[in-house]
Amino acid sequence: MIKLVKAPTLGLHGQITVPGDKSISHRAVMFGAIAEGKTIIDNFLMSDDVMHTIGVFRSLGVEITYTDTQAVVVGKGLENFNQPSEALNMGNSGTSTRLLMGLLSKQPFDLNIFGDESLSKRPLKRVTDPLSLMQAKFKLSDEEFLPAIIQANNTLTGITYRMPVASAQVKSAILLAGIQADGETTVIEELPSRDHTERMLRQFGGQIQAKNGVITVKKQPQLKGQHVLVPSDISSAAFFMVAGLITPNSNITINKVGINPTRDGVIKLLERMGADIVQNKISSEGEPLADIKIRAQDLQGITITGADIPSAVDELPILALAATQAVGDTVISGAEELRVKETDRIATVISELTKLGANIEEKPDGMIIHGGTPLHAINGSALLDSHGDHRIGMMNVVASLIADGDVVLTGEDAMSVSYPGFVEDIAKIMKQETL
Ligand code: S3P
Secondary structure: EEEOOOOOOOEEEEOOOOOOOHHHHHHHHHHHOOOOOEEEEEOOOHHHOOOHHHHHHOOOOEEEEEEEOEEEEEOOOOOOOOOOOOEEEEEOEEEEEHHHHHOOOOOOOOEEEEEEHHEEEEEEEEHHHHHHHHHOOOEOOOOEEEEEEEOOOOHHHHHHHOOOEEEEEEEHHHHHHHHOOEOOOEEEOOOOOOOOHHHHHHOOOEEEEEEEEEEEEOOOOOEEEEEOOOOOOOHHHHHHHHHHHHHOOOOEEEEEEOOOOOOOOHHHHHOOOOOOEEEEEOOOOOOEEEEEEEEOOEOOOOEEEEEHHHHHHHHHHHHHHHOOEOEEEEEEOOOHHHHHOOOHHHOOOHHHHHOOOOOEEOOEEEEEEEEEOOOOOEEEEEEEOOOOOHHHHHHHHHHOOOOOOEEEEEHHHHHHOOOOHHHHHHHHHHOOOOO
């Protein structure tokens, strides 16, 4: 349990560099492992989730070393993995589980996989349904959940698949099976989900066509190891954006944030709320980057609908907090995917923010946040809980920056899933001089 503190009246100031992108770090390890030769990954995210992806490939015999922010993977190709002696532990990581169910669906041995309590409740049929159409074979607990077996298999066949939900994990699982399948594999997306798999396949020398939501891959020639620079994670930066906007007198800069257009919904939505966010673009060969400048500002409530969700799906908890401080109501709909994240994030956002006096109505597919509520620990003290969900833990830390009263947080360990050192980084911008 940790005590959370209100920000100083002078606000939050200075520069912050958040850790590397989680989605891209996972994928860099995966592509590095199936490539030939060495892959060097800079600004690598050394977090609990990514460590589980590393653990899986080490069990498959891939040599991976790392220092604080760099990882080196010595690729083995897709056909030379060792049979692991134990079941593979996915921890809390939905991305490891779903992407690897595609990537490892054509191995000559069974792979037993399991995860923590939260991951064991998250739906997997969304990946096993299309992968089974490709002739991959799985055994799931209760036909839906971990623990599961990715069964030995020597054939994959291409399919054309129209995505029933916008999900980069499902799309990526299909594409990662598609690069090993006979024939063409096409995924059709109604709304664009994050495209890091597509970009990284190209960077590793692979071939992929992607246009107007139609993405096609075929069996690839041997991929080659690369030097990957991971941008700082916009999903982590979002907590600082909102902290800077809602904490009076703040003025902060977040350095070298990845602003891939399939991920920057949080910036667009905050701008729709009236925020003036300065993005100083930085030239880069890989994913687009910018330094982001934020100062405290008044916000207005907005309407967020299904089309807004995929590019901001992980940022909705922190956007909900911003909405509690906006003038008027913010209505979020079409966000039922929040119910199957690390927690049911509609329920956990409401459970936590109402402990601080927020006024939020629950909807099956979203919420209505009545803005303009000064946050304070009801009855003078509040016991907040991360519910084992990193993003709920970080939302609570940011909420406490503007909350009166005694606020404590339990389950703070969850934050290391994507951002080890988050509380320390928040403390840094509390101490820096006014610019
Ligand atoms: C991710 C995709 C998203 C996101 C998750 C990471 C990825 O999940 O919520 O944190 O790296 O592909 P869905 O594909 O379930 O939307």
